[in-house]
Amino acid sequence: MTQKVFEGKVVGKSVAKIDSLSLALGKPLFTDDKSFKDMVYVKMLFSPHAHAEIITIDTTEAEKVPGVLGVLTYKNASQVLHTTAGQGYPEPSVYDTRMFNKKVKFVGDSVAAVAAESIQIAEKAIQLIKVEYKVLEPIFNWDEALGNPIIIHDEEEAGYLIPVFYDSKNNHVAHIDALVGDIDQGFKDADILVEKIVRNHYAQHCPLEPHVSIAYFDENDRLVVRSATQVPYHARRIIAQVLDLPIAKVRVIKPRIGGGFGSKQEIVTDLIAASFTLQLKRPVKLEYSRREEFISARTRHPMTTRLKAGVKKDGSITAMDMRVTSNTGAYGTHGLTVLSNTGSKTLPLYHCDNIRFIGDTVYTNLPIAGAYRGYGGTQAALAMEIVMDELAIQIGMDPAEFRLKNHIKPGETSPIFKVLGEGTEGVEQTIDSCGLSDCIKQGANAIGWWSREDHKEKFNTETKKRGFGLACIMQGSSIPHIDMAAAYAKMNDDGSFNLLVGATDIGTGSDTVLAQIFAEVLNLDIESDIVVLSSDTDITPFDKGAYASSTTYLSGMAVKNLAEKIKKQLLDYAAEQMDLPVNELELVGKTVFHLKTKKSMSFAEIGTKALYTENQQQIGAVASELSKKSPPPFCAHFAEIEVDIETGKVRVLKYVAAVDCGTPINPKLVIGQTEGALVNGLGYALSEHYYFNAQGRMLNPSFGNYKIMTTTDLPEIETIIVKTYEPTGPFGAKSIGEPNISGPMPCLSNAIYDAIGIRITEPPYTPDRILKAIKDHQQVM
């Protein structure tokens, strides 16, 4: 089936990111780059214990320090129960969080905050707060949390706003089960059964800009929060909710953001900065340090995933049974939805009629897990792609052929789409665009998949073993029937436009992508004709924010709808002015043109006349979009690696990502999203790891000891864009932000198996783990 592709005038072109020159020039664009007079600085006191009751907390000495302006603890801060998840309303996350709690639940939990004239004074005062704790026994192993006599959350009022399961007495944050077909029959029909249990680990997003908020009162005494946030509108709502303010009294401004990857969907620093501003009537800044970012911000949900699957000798999959235990840490933010995504972003990928999914999210006394690029898909893909690999190998089929045979194709659906959504039931959908077959074929050629045995033979030595791995990944684009995006634009005198979007560019380039979509409809020049302003809750229209792979697909459709409305206005205006039938007019360049008479009216003429002289009106519109579907982007990842069996070192030599994101609105930005995500995924697979001591304290909260990839760690990387056309997306586009982070972990596991014949199911694949696996394997042999 040949798929339609879209070639546009601006869409599909790698125009320069509109903010990139300003960023390269070092302009003061970020949250903390604006100077405020009389700024107040905040430092936090965090719990040294994983689980403890605060018996007494004495802030007297701290308050006496000259320059200290205020101290917040559970005694005087807002006690409104909420979730920091930063989702739409009503949130699918449990309300189990207060700004400060009497009972601390992990090393890093908020105990107090000090506001002072300088950061040094605040730091000094923090050390003078005397806290007496009654230390309680903690739970660290998430596989032992359910039904454990230790109860982590004992708030009576905690619960969800939506009708879903919650049982805090058993540390049980969420439960989901879903069944399609007949799982027992599916297993009976199989010739081969494979079952694997995999465990993924803690990780941090590591945006180079930490969480930072500056709160202040404007000239009209309204609260303004300048915040490094992915969700300005949700942040505004949650600030108003927790601090008991009318939404109209709060303004959230998102400047340029130094990366988010999910971490800045969480409301982490806004509430404390805003609380002090309300108290002190001065600008207040709270910025997390890198250490605090690792310990107290948010992380990826570690999980234990068991996947059992059956296959017939002809390669058809007869049953898939997935069981997930997800560790949400001390608070349940995103606990339900990340869990549902484990199934909903992996199980539809391959044909199978009999599927069972059972998932549980539990509390532990470990760091808080939250939204992280990949959002459950990353965790479950580890299990799914290892098991698919094993199924193929066991029936003697090439793993690439196996996936080509089984992956979902255009025109097909999966029963999982309906039964698993974002925390609740999902939405039925048919796949309209899928380029995964081409991704697999082109990726295989690029890595030398079909000649890999010869290649291995040529390069293998006594101690160094080459291996090839493959993984296929899908994600979604937006949350159907839940999230909405809007955009507004107005025409200026010279025919230029202000494009105001709620969509939140956190470094992804969405301002540019949205401008390209707007320009495509209206024949505009990105640089000279469009001024984009995004994410200021006083000025721009609503948008759910930067998450769930929504911006290009959903906000992009809002912008396309908007541009079409404006196009109609331009045609109507010109028709009236030129006295010509509107249906004979078209946009040609930056004019409205009448082919028969060759009469035309330029945008500048329309802009000027409409504002000053003829049929005066503001040409402009607002438009929005609610997605009806969540079309998956697909990708196929291939790796060539070398395992040194003496040292245990896994070296990635070449990595290929072939991606289908529908129409790539801006190919260079697509490559950036792909490679940024996969390099993060490689780091997660190979080196990124939280080391905890026996008391639950993270031992390596610094870039020196938590190793993210640098330039010298990079393998050769090749990105291949496979163009398809998604009919429900703007000019055929789907998302691309998330899936590529999920490939490396299973892909490298499969490559390690190919190299040394050992299945490693607990990343990161560090030398010590590889050596131990080799040793264990030799003992078994």
Added chain:
Amino acid sequence: MALEIEVIINGQQKVLTIEPYDLLIDVLRREGYKSVKRGCSEGTCGTCTIILNGRAVKSCILLAAQAHKGSIVTVEGIGTRDQPHPLQQAFVEEGAIQCGFCIPGIILSAKALLDNNQSPTKEEVKQAMDGNLCRCTGYSGQIKAILSAAAMMRGEK
């Protein structure tokens, strides 16, 4: 006790009043050089990179006093919107900038490299950039941009 230091910042002679414990990053940001970013406060992420006396250094682990009589370059000082530095231009053209928080430091590390080595190999670029983290891009575009800027600066582009 406050003390005075003399520094040249982006070609301008300045006398700054500092505290002995002030870090260079804080003094530079206080003076309005906001391109100098704080990402880790321990000299590992590279977002605070500046050029001091011709070498790329991390300003978050230097005392401001150590810059006395020194010459500092920040990214504000190497190009303008009308006349960007070849590195700034190449980073824009290669799409090597996503969130941009790491970019001033990366451009300065690259500038220090190219000022000393007009024709670095890809491997030399990787080695020189090893102390600058970027979480958005995966680095490939940045490495390409640096090689492309080197070619521009040699007059080949």
